[in-house]
Amino acid sequence: xxxxxxxxxxxxxxxxxxxxKTSIACATAIRLAESGKRVLLVSTDPASNVGQVFGITIGNxxxxxxxxxxxxxLEIDPQAAAQAYRDRIVGPARGVLAxxxxxxxxxxxxxxxxxxxxxxxxxxxxxxxxxxxADYEHILFDTAPTGHTIRLLQLPGAWSGFLEAGQxxxxxxxxxxxxxxxxxxxxxxxxxxxxxxxxxxxxxxxxQQATLREVARTHEELAAIGLRQQYLVINGVLPxxxxxRDPLAAAVCAxxxxxxxxxxxxxxxxxxxxxxxxxxxxxxxxxxxxLLDGASGVTLEAPAAVPxxxxxxLAELVDEIAAAGHGLVMLMxxxxxxKTTLAAAVAVELAHRxxxxxxxxxxxxxxxxxxxxxxxxxLRVSRIDPHAATEAYRxxxxxxxxxxxxxxxxxxxxxDLRSPCTEEIAVFQAxxxxxxxxxxxxxxxDTAPTGHTxxxxxxxGAYHREIQRQMSASGMRFSTPMMQLxxxxxxxxxxxxxxxxxxxxxxxxxxxxxxxxxxxxxxxxINNSIAAARTDSPLLRQRARNELAEIEAVAHTHAxxxxxxxxxxxxxxxxxxxxxxxxPGSH
Numbered sequence: 001x002x003x004x005x006x007x008x009x010x011x012x013x014x015x016x017x018x019x020x021k022t023s024i025a026c027a028t029a030i031r032l033a034e035s036g037k038r039v040l041l042v043s044t045d046p047a048s049n050v051g052q053v054f055g056i057t058i059g060n061x062x063x064x065x066x067x068x069x070x071x072x073x074l075e076i077d078p079q080a081a082a083q084a085y086r087d088r089i090v091g092p093a094r095g096v097l098a099x100x101x102x103x104x105x106x107x108x109x110x111x112x113x114x115x116x117x118x119x120x121x122x123x124x125x126x127x128x129x130x131x132x133x134a135d136y137e138h139i140l141f142d143t144a145p146t147g148h149t150i151r152l153l154q155l156p157g158a159w160s161g162f163l164e165a166g167q168x169x170x171x172x173x174x175x176x177x178x179x180x181x182x183x184x185x186x187x188x189x190x191x192x193x194x195x196x197x198x199x200x201x202x203x204x205x206x207x208q209q210a211t212l213r214e215v216a217r218t219h220e221e222l223a224a225i226g227l228r229q230q231y232l233v234i235n236g237v238l239p240x241x242x243x244x245r246d247p248l249a250a251a252v253c254a255x256x257x258x259x260x261x262x263x264x265x266x267x268x269x270x271x272x273x274x275x276x277x278x279x280x281x282x283x284x285x286x287x288x289x290x291l292l293d294g295a296s297g298v299t300l301e302a303p304a305a306v307p308x309x310x311x312x313x314l315a316e317l318v319d320e321i322a323a324a325g326h327g328l329v330m331l332m333x334x335x336x337x338x339k340t341t342l343a344a345a346v347a348v349e350l351a352h353r354x355x356x357x358x359x360x361x362x363x364x365x366x367x368x369x370x371x372x373x374x375x376x377x378x379l380r381v382s383r384i385d386p387h388a389a390t391e392a393y394r395x396x397x398x399x400x401x402x403x404x405x406x407x408x409x410x411x412x413x414x415x416d417l418r419s420p421c422t423e424e425i426a427v428f429q430a431x432x433x434x435x436x437x438x439x440x441x442x443x444x445x446d447t448a449p450t451g452h453t454x455x456x457x458x459x460x461g462a463y464h465r466e467i468q469r470q471m472s473a474s475g476m477r478f479s480t481p482m483m484q485l486x487x488x489x490x491x492x493x494x495x496x497x498x499x500x501x502x503x504x505x506x507x508x509x510x511x512x513x514x515x516x517x518x519x520x521x522x523x524x525x526i527n528n529s530i531a532a533a534r535t536d537s538p539l540l541r542q543r544a545r546n547e548l549a550e551i552e553a554v555a556h557t558h559a560x561x562x563x564x565x566x567x568x569x570x571x572x573x574x575x576x577x578x579x580x581x582x583x584p585g586s587h
Contacts, residue, residue, distance in 0.1 A: 001292055002271040003202050003231035004028065007138060010127065010192065012227075014143045015204035016214050017335005018503075020235040023282040024204055024275070025142035026053050027291040032138050033071035040136040041065075041073040044123055044143050048075040049506055053283060060084075062132075067285055072136075076122050085118035124189040194226030201230045203270070206336075207237050207256035208571075210367055216264035232270040234260070236277045242537040249537035251569035279542040281501045309532045311551065311564035314342070314582040317523055318349045320561075321442075321492060325355075328438035328484065330445045331525075332514075333496035334506045338527040339363075341572050341581070342496055342565070343446035344371045348578045350442050351379040360384065360434055361446040362427070368446065373574040384430045386423050393417075393426035432481045438490060485519050492522035497554070499526050499547035499564075508558050524559035526551060532566035 003011075013025040022043070029041040040062065043050045050073055051058040054065050060077035086106065093102050126133055126141075133139060192198050201222060205215040219230055243250035280287055321329060329346060331339045340361065347359035360382045361368055368381055394417045402410045437443050484490050493514065497507040511521050530544040531551060554562050565581060572581045 001233075001273045003200070003233060003273055004031065004292075007032070008196070008198050008200050008229070009137065010139050010141070010199040012141045012143060012199065012201045013204055014201065014218065014222075016206075016211050018337055018498075019204045019206050019211060020275075020282070021204045022049060022053060022142050022502075023288065023291055024202070024233060024235060025140050026050065027288045029071055029073075029138075029140050030068055030285065030288055031292060032140075033068050036070065037137045038070050038135055039072070040126075040133065040139045041071065042123075042126060042139060042141050043073075043075045044141055048142070049502055050075055050142060052502060052505055053288070055284065078118065081118040081122050085121060121185075124185050127192040128185055128188040190226070194228075196229035199227065199229060201227050202233055203230055203267075204233050204235055207234050207259045209259045209262060210370060212259060212263050212267065214367070216266045219266055219270070230270055232267055232272040234272065234274045237274050238277045239539070242539050246536040246540070248533055248535045248567070248569055249540055252567075255571060277539065279539045279546075281546060283501050309529070309548075309551070309564065311526075311532065311555070312562060314345060314525060314563045314565055315349065317494070317525070317561065317563050318346060318582060321346070322350055322353055322355060324489075326438060326441050327489075328435060328443045328445065328491040329494065330447055330485075330491065331494045331496055332447050332510060332521075334503055334510075337496045337498050337503055338565075339496045340368060340371055340446045341578075342494070342525055342527060343444050344368060345572065345578045345581045346494075347379060347442075347444040348372070348376060348575055349582045350444070351376050352579060354378060355442055357442045357444060358382065358434075358437055359444045359446075361448075362431060363446055363448040371573055372578070376575050382434075384427060384434065386427050389426040389430040390423045393422065393429060435481045435484055438484070482517075486517075488520060488522065491519075493519060495521050495524045495559075496527055497524060499529050499531065499550040499554075501550065504550045504553060504558070511558065521559075522561070524554050524562040526554060526562065526564045528567045529564050530567050532564045533568070 011025075011028065013021045013028075015021055022045075025041060029039050033039045041050060043058075048058075054067070054073070056063070056065065058073045058075045060075060060080040062072050062074045065071040065073055090102060090106055126139060203215045203219060205211045215232070223230070237256060238249060238252050240253055243253035275291065276293075278287070278291065280290075282288060282291060321327070329343075331343045331346070333339055340363070343359065343361070347357045351357045356378050358380045359368060359372075362384045368383065372381065394414075397417060398410070398414065402413050405413060434443060434445065485493075495507045495511060497503045507524065514521055529547060529551070530540050531547040533544075535541055535544065551564065568577075568581070570577060572578055
């Protein structure tokens with residue numbers, strides 16, 4: 001593996017959700033640790049599953065991995081980091097300052113902005129020389145899906161520039177006394193990220209056109225902020241030999257080959273490794289040790305045919321959704337499970353029935369237009385663009401609050417609005433506007449991958465609690481976005497997963513998180529199921545057999561209702577193929 005040759009101290013694994021970043025990061029950590037290096041594996045994904053991969057509880061502290069000598073792991077938990085950050089900032093003021101002053105500090109530090117900065121503060125501490133990391137020769141970062149990661153890696157420069165200006169409210173960073181420490185820490189983090197002798201970025205992709213296009217954009221955006229030491233890993237490539245006697249496998253091989261031949265020019269110059277698709281689930285040490293081997297890992301004889309799977313179709317779920325006449329349909333789940341495709345399929349099916357539909361996405365890395373590849377009557381498509389939403393929010397604040405200020409006040413307000421955390425507020429407001437539309441039409445929302453969505457829901461919950469606090473004494477009736485999300489008559493949440501151990505476990509964890517927020521998932525959709533297709537490929541048949549236990553768990557343990565969508569020979573791009581995706585017997 002080229003990306004493992006003479007590895008520097010810091011290795012970042014990034015890419016679109018579901019491409020195998022966590023598995024590759026874990027396999028790399030094991031290989032380095034077993035070669036005698038002291039390794040720390042860090043997850044910056046709010047929906048981390050590193051602990052699940054190793055079968056241990058990790059959490060927000062450095063934890064040795066018992067089964068692998070020299071290996072420790074850490075999962076940066078945004079909520080735990082935010083609480084520790086608040087305690088560190090507010091703690092010294094308790095008993096010293098007046099109670100109302102302390103309460104004001106706590107309220108300043110209660111938003112999503114503080115959550116992001118606290119997690120980011122922990123991240124930058126790992127990039128600078130400190131007692132925390134002195135014992136480790138290599139620190140590997142398993143990052144959140146692309147959009148979240150680009151924001152995280154841009155933040156050292158963004159916050160460094162914001163602080164260097166020496167202006168603005170900066171309230172979300174805490175008292176001014178802490179800024180000097182943060183200023184130097186962020187500057188050191190920028191230097192570490194830009195130094196090719198210390199930092200290497202591993203872009204992980206699948207042999208799919210959309211995934212490779214996204215990785216090319218990631219490559220260019222991160223190169224622009226100084227991360228130029230980049231390697232490319234194409235994961236899960238189906239071996240050509242599997243396509244020799246099976247039409248489905250042959251179609252998948254041809255699709256992957258076409259994607260690789262059409263690889264964006266920006267990626268062709270990068271050192272590139274390919275990892276073969278394995279017939280087994282990548283859970284446990286033995287599976288991870290085999291992942292970085294060049295071959296598929298085992299020689300397979302053709303197993304017995306997989307029993308015909310009898311499962312509800314996506315169209316059956318759409319029948320129930322359509323009966324309501326309007327409402328919000330949110331597709332949620334881990335990155336890479338196909339939320340964008342299935343959101344488009346649900347929207348196209350509803351529009352095809354003559355119902356008005358607004359299809360939108362809150363995922364910074366989604367490409368709805370490419371998935372639809374055309375237009376359809378009754379269907380409107382939009383995207384919550386963080387940059388556009390932030391600029392519109394800034395202009396609104398300047399035109400309203402800023403209109404009442406003098407020139408010095410306006411300059412101070414404008415500086416404060418350049419704070420990177422302004423984006424969180426702007427995206428939440430755009431999200432709230434879209435939710436309100438569902439009272440009169442269908443709104444189908446393709447959400448960002450799990451961790452990013454949970455942070456957005458945290459902001460929604462914080463807003464709801466604040467409105468509730470303000471309105472409780474007045475006796476007036478009120479409605480908030482969170483109340484609409486909690487109302488099963490107005491909102492249907494579809495959890496999207498794959499029939500594999502880790503995605504099902506992650507979807508179950510997401511379901512538990514949603515229930516704690518008072519949101520009950522309406523249905524599960526198992527996407528790209530090989531067991532629901534027909535194949536004679538030995539490798540695909542083995543994977544199909546592995547799926548059956550996971551489908552059974554979804555149907556009888558996790559979901560109130562579910563649907564299974566088969567793996568198709570052709571990518572579901574364009575209106576006609578999206579319609580075929582949702583309709584039984586048409587694939």
